[in-house]
Amino acid sequence: MLKIGIIGAGAAGYFAAIHAANANTQVTILEKTSKSLAKVKISGGGRCNVTHAAFEIAHLIKNYPRGEKFLKKTFRHFAVTDTIDWFESRGVNLKVESDGRMFPVSDNSESIIQALVGEASKKNIKVQYNFTVNKIEFLDNQFWVHSNQYKESFDRLIICTGGAPKVSGFNFIQELGHEISEPIPSLFTFNTPQEPIRELMGISVPDAFIKLEGTKLAYQGPLLITHWGLSGPAVLKLSAFGAPWLFDQKYNAKAQIRWDSTWTEHGILSNLGKYKNEHPKKKIDSNPLFGMPARLWEHIVGKSEIEPGLLWNEIPKKNLNKLIQNLFCYIVAIEGKTTFKDEFVTAGGVKLNEVNPETMESRLLPGLYFAGEVLDIDGITGGFNFQSAWSTGYLAGINSHKSNSNA
Known part of the structure; x- marks a missing residue:
């Protein structure tokens, strides 16, 4: 049984976990707070701006001040229509507003949360709350993730911790050898x-x-x-x-x-x-x-x-x-x-030249993956940050249980 760890219970973390889970994997999400999907809950004034009706990849990528070239490759694997299909096939119909933003027909972020939590539950994904990561070690082909009280080991690790206001928020990633673009506010x-x-x-x-x-x-x-x-x-x-x-x-x-x-x-x-x-x-x-x-x-x-x-x-x-x-x-x-409101977004994060845009795997450390705003990617307002979370989470998840494709 392949053990896959996901750090962060946000949109990218849940989507990565869901796509990492199968009959041959044991998936655990480690979350530093006592709640899952907090940003999903407040997004769009509690309605959750799931994505944007930008169906052509050439149009979609123009909405990312940082990460445009990287995402052009990523979106070939999972783009807006895939997001719509995924949620609608789980009973969450989406609607397009006049400015192109897409929301659940229910106008309630709980619809999105229930779809994600329900799918995670079906796939027996474990969520461990109040687990603050202090350090990650890679020893004997295992990722050892340390908090104050515990340490867990995994065969594969997907980091989905989101943005941070200071470089110090990425310390445990830097210790694995990755460079960080200085975080600065966006939106x-x-x-x-x-x-x-x-x-x-x-x-x-x-x-x-x-x-x-x-x-x-x-x-x-x-x-x-x-x-x-x-x-x-x-x-x-x-x-x-x-x-x-x-x-x-x-x-x-x-x-x-x-x-x-x-x-x-x-x-x-x-x-x-x-x-x-x-x-x-x-x-x-x-x-x-x-x-x-x-x-x-x-x-x-x-x-x-x-x-x-x-x-x-x-x-x-x-x-x-x-x-x-x-x-x-x-x-x-x-x-x-x-x-802007509570929707904290940063520019900065893991440098994109150190990550494979087709798989989200680290180019430096096989078996390590990234998804979401922990990467040096950010979109403008309108559902674009969630779309990059779904797309990068999907790729990190499905590739984490394949043989390592580090390239």
Whole structure:
């Protein structure tokens, strides 16, 4: 009987365990806390954003700021349609929302948890809780996993511990000879403590374009103004792609916002000129244009130094130019970040050149595998981190009970 150990009872750990288990294996999950699948439970506001309707691999991999080339090979073995088939064949039907995110029809993460736990139970997978790994030794072709009270030995080992905020969280992996890319935060919102725009908290626009000044880093999508600054999918995705640059800047930067991604400067000028000619006696601040929220329009008019109650036929040219500027390229000073809800994601982890993307096996130590966010892989918000967890977990699991294919 082949003994396979899985470190970490998250999405990748459970999926790896389920696919490692067969009649000839004995699979044990070691979990440092007293709970399984904690991140699955809270994901998507408790609904669990299982994956994303990106069915072409070429499209899917574009959503990973780190790991794109690696995952191109991985997804050939297990991609979005495989995830859908796996859950639906176990009675969990999935639905696609307008932005491409996929959730269980039940809108309840418990549906996903029950499918995973149920499958693990069927396959007699043991889960050992409160097992904090301090050290792993490889002796006589066995992996000895140590905690404070216990040690367990396994023929194969799959590490699915997720991300960590500091390199020290990967100590036992480094001791096995693997290099770690420095962990840095990904998926966070922008703090703008000096900006009066925070007074508009709760206002959102459906399709903004936001760019980090001095870079080519930019993203478009829904943008939300909060009491601490800027959030919404456009900001979260930009934070993921800009994570290393923002880290180097110590999260002090300037962002440029175009309040509608389809606008051009010439188009704004033309539309304002037309409106001015057709409605010369209308007040500028109390008649929002372009479908903008009234409070946001009033704020932008004020920022353009246009007097309250001023009519369109009274606007000085310099103020008209400022209005165009603030609509097309509104500048915000970023000073710090805030973690997005409880969905902690890091960039960094086990270096990908040391892992086989077709099997998830270590290129340094045969019989050792990795899956999930412990690898230097991270996706933007929208179900992509779970998809990489399912795919890497699947490959680690099915290959762990084969003859070692280290390549």
